[in-house]
Every structure is written in C-alpha cells, then in structure tokens.
Amino acid sequence: xxIDGAKGLIMDEPLIFERNSEGRSGVLPAPCDVPEADLESLxxxxxxxxxxxxxxxxxxxxxxxxxxxxxxxxxxxxxxxYPLGSCTMKYxxxxxxxxxxxxxFTMLHPYQPEALAQGALRLMHELEAYLCEISGMDAVTLxxxxxxxxxxxGLLMIAAYFKDRKRPRHKVIIPDTAHGTNPASSxxxxxxxxxxxxxxxGVLSASAIEAVMDEDTAALMLTNPNTLGLFERNIKEIAAIxxxxxxxVYCDGANLNAVxxxxxxxxxxxxxxxxxxxxxxxxxxxxxxxGSGPVGVRKALEPYLPAPRIRKAGKKYSLVYDxxxxxxxxxxxxxxxxxxxxxxxxxxxxxxxxxxRASIVAILNANYMKERxxxxxxxxxxxxxxxxxxxxxxxxxxxGVTTMDMAKRLIDYGFHxxxxxxxxxxxGAIMVEPTETETLETxxxxxxxxxxxxAEAKASPELLKNAPLNTKVRRVxxxxxxxxxxxxxxx
Amino acid sequence: xxxxxxxxxxxxHEWIKVEGNIATVGITDYAQDSxxxxxxxxxxxxxxxxxxxEPFGVVESVKAVSDLYSPVSGNVTEVNDAxxxxxxxxxxxxxxxAWMIKVEISSADDLGDLLSAEDYQKFIEEEK
Numbered sequence: 001x002x003i004d005g006a007k008g009l010i011m012d013e014p015l016i017f018e019r020n021s022e023g024r025s026g027v028l029p030a031p032c033d034v035p036e037a038d039l040e041s042l043x044x045x046x047x048x049x050x051x052x053x054x055x056x057x058x059x060x061x062x063x064x065x066x067x068x069x070x071x072x073x074x075x076x077x078x079x080x081x082y083p084l085g086s087c088t089m090k091y092x093x094x095x096x097x098x099x100x101x102x103x104x105f106t107m108l109h110p111y112q113p114e115a116l117a118q119g120a121l122r123l124m125h126e127l128e129a130y131l132c133e134i135s136g137m138d139a140v141t142l143x144x145x146x147x148x149x150x151x152x153x154g155l156l157m158i159a160a161y162f163k164d165r166k167r168p169r170h171k172v173i174i175p176d177t178a179h180g181t182n183p184a185s186s187x188x189x190x191x192x193x194x195x196x197x198x199x200x201x202g203v204l205s206a207s208a209i210e211a212v213m214d215e216d217t218a219a220l221m222l223t224n225p226n227t228l229g230l231f232e233r234n235i236k237e238i239a240a241i242x243x244x245x246x247x248x249v250y251c252d253g254a255n256l257n258a259v260x261x262x263x264x265x266x267x268x269x270x271x272x273x274x275x276x277x278x279x280x281x282x283x284x285x286x287x288x289x290x291g292s293g294p295v296g297v298r299k300a301l302e303p304y305l306p307a308p309r310i311r312k313a314g315k316k317y318s319l320v321y322d323x324x325x326x327x328x329x330x331x332x333x334x335x336x337x338x339x340x341x342x343x344x345x346x347x348x349x350x351x352x353x354x355x356x357r358a359s360i361v362a363i364l365n366a367n368y369m370k371e372r373x374x375x376x377x378x379x380x381x382x383x384x385x386x387x388x389x390x391x392x393x394x395x396x397x398x399x400g401v402t403t404m405d406m407a408k409r410l411i412d413y414g415f416h417x418x419x420x421x422x423x424x425x426x427x428g429a430i431m432v433e434p435t436e437t438e439t440l441e442t443x444x445x446x447x448x449x450x451x452x453x454x455a456e457a458k459a460s461p462e463l464l465k466n467a468p469l470n471t472k473v474r475r476v477x478x479x480x481x482x483x484x485x486x487x488x489x490x491x
Numbered sequence: 492x493x494x495x496x497x498x499x500x501x502x503x504h505e506w507i508k509v510e511g512n513i514a515t516v517g518i519t520d521y522a523q524d525s526x527x528x529x530x531x532x533x534x535x536x537x538x539x540x541x542x543x544x545e546p547f548g549v550v551e552s553v554k555a556v557s558d559l560y561s562p563v564s565g566n567v568t569e570v571n572d573a574x575x576x577x578x579x580x581x582x583x584x585x586x587x588x589a590w591m592i593k594v595e596i597s598s599a600d601d602l603g604d605l606l607s608a609e610d611y612q613k614f615i616e617e618e619k
Contacts, residue, residue: 177582421554427525478553482530
C-alpha cells in the first residue's frame with residue numbers, strides 16, 4: 001500500500017519583506033499623461049503618511065514564486081486526507097464553488113432594488129424552505145454568519161419569548177458533551193449556565209435533566225449527535241421533560257452531517273436549531289470563514305426571528321422589515337449570501353436521497369474506522385457511533401507516548417492529524433471524522449498508518465517524540481509560542 | 492505525584508490551605524499534569540468576591556481551557572499576580588509559588604465537603 005507522506009523538495013522562502021530591493025518593480029508603469037499634482041494640495045496633511053508605506057519592492061517573478069511556494073506549504077483537504085471532518089472541513093464538491101461564482105450572484109449589490117434581485121431572493125426563500133424540511137422546523141432565518149452567531153440568535157429569541165410573557169427565565173442547561181461555544185453563547189445572551197454530566201455510555205439520561213430542569217430554565221442546549229459522536233438516544237424523553245416545565249430544547253446543529261435526511265430534529269422534540277452551512281452544506285471554512293449559521297425555529301419563536309424576512313407574494317419576492325417582535329438585525333444586509341448559494345446548489349445537486357446517503361456513508365465510514373482501530377487505540381465508548389469516533393492515548397501512554405506525539409507522527413505519513421484533546425470529557429482524546437467523501441482505500445491507508453505508529457510507539461517512542469520528521473518545519477514549540485507570542489515582523 | 496497532607500482538595504482539582512480564616516487556593520499537581528504546559532491564567536481582582544463551586548478564574552494550556560472553581564465563598568484578599576506573567580510556575584510548583592488567590596472565608600461550613608489528600612487521591616484513581 002502506498003502511504004502518501006514522502007519527503008520531496010520543498011523550496012524555502014523568506015518573508016516577502018526580506019526580498020525587498022529598493023527601486024525594484026514588478027511592472028513598468030506607462031508614462032504619466034496627465035499633469036502631476038502635489039498630494040498635499042489634494043488631501044489634508046493630517047491624513048497623509050509621514051513616510052512611505054513600506055511595501056516590498058520585488059520583481060514580478062519573485063512575487064509569483066513567493067506566493068506559489070507559500071501555497072505549496074499548505075495542507076488542505078485537496079492535498080490529502082483530513083480526518084477533522086465536517087467539524088473543520090469536509091470535501092466540498094467544486095461544482096458548488098462554480099455556481100457561487102456565477103456573475104449574476106457575484107455582481108449583485110446589497111442595495112440593488114428588490115425588483116432587480118428577484119433571483120437572489122428566490123434562492124434565499126427556497127433555501128429557507130429546504131432547511132425547514134431538513135431540520136423539521138417551521139421557519140428559518142439565514143442571517144447569522146456562523147454557528148456561534150446562530151446560537152446567540154436562537155438564545156436571544158428564547159430570551160425575548162420569555163420577556164414578552166413578562167416571565168423572564170435565567171438559566172440554560174448544557175451537558176458536558178456540548179461544544180464550547182454553547183456556554184459562551186448562553187453567557188452572552190445573559191443566561192446562567194447549569195452544567196450536566198453525561199452518564200455511563202456518553203449520552204444524557206432523562207433523570208439527569210429531570211433533576212435540574214425547573215421553571216427558571218429557559219432552555220436545554222445540546223448537540224445531537226453529541227461531541228463524542230454518539231446519538232442522544234433519550235432526546236425525545238428529555239425534550240418532554242423540558243417542555244413540561246415550559247422550556248425550549250436548543251440543538252446545536254454542528255453535527256448535522258450525521259443526521260440530515262435520516263432524522264428531523266423537529267420530530268425529536270427540538271425547538272430551535274442552528275445549521276452550519278459551512279460544515280455540512282459545501283462551504284470551505286478551514287481558513288476562518290465566512291460561514292453561515294441559519295437558525296430554524298418552531299412557530300412559537302417565529303415572531304422573534306431577525307428582520308428582514310423574505311416574503312413571497314404570487315411570483316414576487318420582497319424583504320419585510322415590519323416585524324414588531326423581532327430581536328433585530330444580526331448582520332449587515334442579509335447574511336453571507338455566497339455561502340447560501342453553495343448550500344442551495346449542494347442541496348439541489350444531492351436531492352433528498354443524496355443527502356440521506358451522505359449521512360449514511362459518513363456514519364458507515366466512522367464506524368469502519370472505529371472497528372478497525374479499536375484494538376490499536378483505546379476506544380472511549382465502545383458503542384455504535386455516528387459520523388465521528390473518539391479514541392484516546394491510554395494504550396500508548398504505557399510507553400510515554402501521547403496523543404500529541406501520534407498526531408505529529410501522522411503528518412509524516414501524509415495525513416492531517418484528527419481533532420486532538422477534544423472533547424474534554426475524554427482525556428487525551430483523538431477524534432476521527434472521516435466524512436462521506438473518502439474512499440475505502442483512503443480509510444485503509446490511514447488505518448495502516450495508525451497501526452504503524454502504534455508499533456513505533458512500542459519499538460522507538462523517541463521517534464514519535466521528535467515527529468514530524470519529514471516536514472519543512474519540525475515540531476514547533478507550541479508552549480513558547482503561546483507564552484511569548486511574536487506577532488509582528490521585525491520591520 | 493504529591494498531595495500535601497495538610498491541604499484539602501476539590502473534585503474540580505483545586506487545593507486549599509486554611510490558616511485561621513484565610514484560605515489559599517491553587518490547582519493540584521494532578522491538574523497541572525493533566526493540563527500540560529500552562530500558557531495563560533486569569534484571576535479575579537483583589538477585593539472581589541468568590542463563591543463556592545463557582546468559577547473564579549481561567550487556566551489555559553496548550554491542550555484546553557478550564558475554569559477554576561472556588562472551594563469556598565468569601566472576599567479575595569490577595570492575588571498572585573506573578574503567575575499571570577509566568578504561568579509556567581503552575582507546572583513547576585503548583586503548591587508553592589503558583590498559589591492563585593487568598594480568600595477570607597465567609598463561612599466555615601464551606602470546608603465541610605472538601606476532600607482530604609487521601610480521598611482526593613482515591614478520587615483521581617477512579618477518574619482515570
């Protein structure tokens with residue numbers, strides 16, 4: 001079997017500023033054919049720089065080589081297997097990129113009159129309907145620009161609902177298998193967080209919620225499947241407990257990649273959900289965005305959705321601003337539109353059956369990984385998993401080898417390391433999410449690499465301590481980087 | 492791994508040393524070992540108050556960010572600002588140089604459910 005990681009020639013490259021040579025230029029400007037004016041006669045002196053801006057002066061080919069070389073140092077999902085999965089970046093079909101770059105979409109101006117943006121409004125309106133169908137919600141806003149933004153949006157709506165009824169509630173219950181953003185969003189929305197431990201097999205029990213749920217609790221905020229990759233199988237019973245006390249069930253939809261087409265969260269008792277279009281619906285987001293976190297709600301919360309809403313009357317689409325109970329606007333204009341285009345294109349290309357199949361294959365791939373690796377890596381919970389499975393470094397710890405060492409060594413084999421040290425409930429966690437797009441051969445080569453690393457951990461643990469060995473930059477001192485960050489080039 | 496006998500401990504891995512009505516609080520050797528290299532710590536202001544079982548600060552390592560939970564309620568009389576500039580002290584000397592806050596204990600009842608060194612050691616064995 002071929003293991004992808006191999007050492008080749010990697011070109012070194014200094015910072016572009018270090019390539020600077022005064023007076024050198026990439027282009028020869030045409031001679032000036034208008035009279036030259038003194039800058040200070042045009043722009044107030046207070047707004048002018050004291051000196052030159054300090055742009056690097058390089059030749060064209062030096063600039064081209066500089067950025068080409070930097071691009072070759074990257075590792076992305078287009079380079080190799082990237083088992084961070086949909087959490088960070090699953091493979092996104094290129095056709096959706098092409099669709100999002102159609103001129104009719106890219107040349108739109110946000111202030112364009114509605115009559116001239118009917119296609120865009122229609123796309124958004126239809127995308128809302130698709131997301132309602134997928135999530136089982138009654139209404140969706142496309143405005144939030146990322147997952148945590150969507151969480152905040154959902155929580156603000158819940159807060160507004162109780163405030164409206166003159167009975168504000170102050171608490172949100174969050175299990176320890178939630179995403180870290182959940183408690184952060186709750187705090188931001190003014191709630192006090194009540195933590196709950198998952199029991200036994202890594203899922204929430206009804207009794208744990210029963211014990212803390214009361215009439216000052218606005219919502220339970222959970223992720224399903226949870227961050228251990230396990231399906232919260234008691235969710236219906238748990239939702240009933242929350243509803244009985246008048247609370248809402250908020251589901252963080254970050255892990256939708258395992259349930260789309262298989263289970264509607266609305267059918268499971270969920271009242272509010274944010275859908276991370278940049279995780280599940282074909283948008284690259286590893287570089288930090290832009291993202292899109294539409295929020296779906298049940299009817300009771302619909303009046304609180306951010307304005308404007310999109311209305312369809314006959315064949316005409318319009319934006320509605322007159323929403324007296326709205327929580328307001330969360331984002332300039334209408335959200336990150338080009339991400340919506342990708343999601344729309346993805347959903348239309350896949351169709352209902354295709355989305356369901358994507359979830360099924362994502363689950364199958366993760367379970368394959370789990371079964372094939374469970375004798376090599378300690379499995380946190382030996383349960384059927386959803387789209388991701390969680391191991392730990394317990395077995396390798398005997399040889400003094402940690403999760404970090406194994407993660408670094410995987411780089412030598414040509415793989416991006418999986419998520420490490422998360423979720424926090426599993427010490428030394430290694431979370432593998434292969435996603436639906438990877439072939440059996442790719443999964444097998446990753447498994448092979450992990451087994452080799454396990455053998456190395458026994459035979460020569462110091463090799464792992466020094467990994468990665470094949471990369472341009474060897475192991476970096478992450479501690480020093482965090483303790484003494486150097487954030488500025490010397491210049 | 493050491494657990495001084497004259498200290499008390501919490502299940503959230505803080506230690507507490509009580510002298511009169513003043514409690515000194517920090518995190519245990521086990522906590523610093525599990526966290527790995529600590530790179531950042533956030534502590535309350537001197538003169539502020541802390542509440543038993545509620546977060547009083549944050550400790551961040553290369554692996555994770557964790558809340559610090561106060562073992563007692565009371566007024567913060569002193570804060571160890573030195574560890575903010577050199578968080579490595581938490582790894583090097585968790586029971587000495589890296590104490591975090593001193594609290595004037597508001598109620599001695601708060602001390603009732605704290606763990607002895609022996610019980611804490613048993614607890615972390617089970618947690619493993």
